[in-house]
Amino acid sequence: MQTTAGEEAIAVSVFIIAHDEADRIGRAIDSVAAFADEVVVIDSGSTDGTQEIARAHGARVVENAWPGYGPQKRFGEDQCRNDWIFNLDADEAATPALAAEIAGLARSGALARSPFWEVAIRDVFAHETAPAPWAYGYIQIRLYDRRVGRFSDSTVHDTVRPPKGARPARLRQPMEHRSIRSIAFQVEKMNRYSTAQVGDMAARGRRFARWRLVTEFPLAFLKAYVIRRYALYGWWGIVISVNFAYTRFLRVSKAYERELCEAAATPDRR
Template structure:
């Protein structure tokens, strides 16, 4: 039997029956525990997670940051690895984490950034050119916790904490269908506008003209969506639309305020 690392994995989820197995199966054989924080699934998310050996805890949805902070508190180890329900640890990343725990070098830092790369439904693994971003996902919760933001879920290290990068990749399967993507963009843009209102932020109206074309260029060129051919064109168009939608909804909110004042 493989020796399990003194590491807790936690995953927030709701109605993820069709993909909750991937993140759990990518870690369950070598970590001490997997904890799934379910915010009220109406499908078989809970049943599937438990059948794979995860411990499932219910917590009503309070926003991304608060939900992940609740997840941190449910873990029995101080060293945590956070996964989303649409992510999975690749074999290379798993081997790297195991090696660092074996020789103790994981203690060389208080938190480790992981490269998270887009992986689409027709792909087995991320393309080498796939868009990705670094986030702290392996960390000592005594030296950093997720932020309280309801929209942005980011680990905030304490002052003086040492942060380093892992070389392994985490696969990010956020797009399971175009229908799902449109629904997600619509919901998330609502949350972004609400967050801006709470913080007293506004968006210049000129961005109604510039947001779509500039975002298209960002996605198609700088995120390298062009490498995917026609599929990349679709990705860039949808990305630009999602960015424009946020600006449009913020403008709509301003119009309503002006009329009511």
């Protein structure tokens, strides 16, 4: 379709990686209906009916055994029929305002003004229906032209890598992030993810300074409680600040444990 400005409408594919996300995948798919030319769900062996729910909400489901975050997202990029891609995770959703913003940009062809668009991703907890006004958020490129830049191939870090010197544009509206189903779920996730992070660090030859065993927890708590403004959540802010700090401490302690085991396996090591 040709617009009055002489720009062509741009078709946008959406892909979502998922594993046992039956309770959240429908919300994620429905949230992009206003602008998605297609939705592709990359499933890594769900056993809770995620695939069937995704299909019922209009997505195409592709099975792929889990290779790590970056490789799975690169696989997802390859399954899309369009070069313009919007990525969200199963625990995320485009707000109605964000979906309308992207739909307008796609219809007008204005997406082409930049090959990379950043979006603010804001926390929503299980007892909330929308992000709090002070909700912590981080900025990532999630809407992009895969011909110019793609996700990294890191098994731990799933980030779109633009070429050097690229200047992404910024979407005005936010995305919702419901990463914590419950405290029990968060504990399992932090344990699993910290182990993966330590493995990734070891593969790259990185180590933590041992003094961080002492400083990591208190400094991380202060970062969460003050800088991330978790204090504004009241008592709940204490809970999520402690959990954040413990997640950071787990990385350092597991890395140190790995060093001890490696030293024990090589007695001559100094």
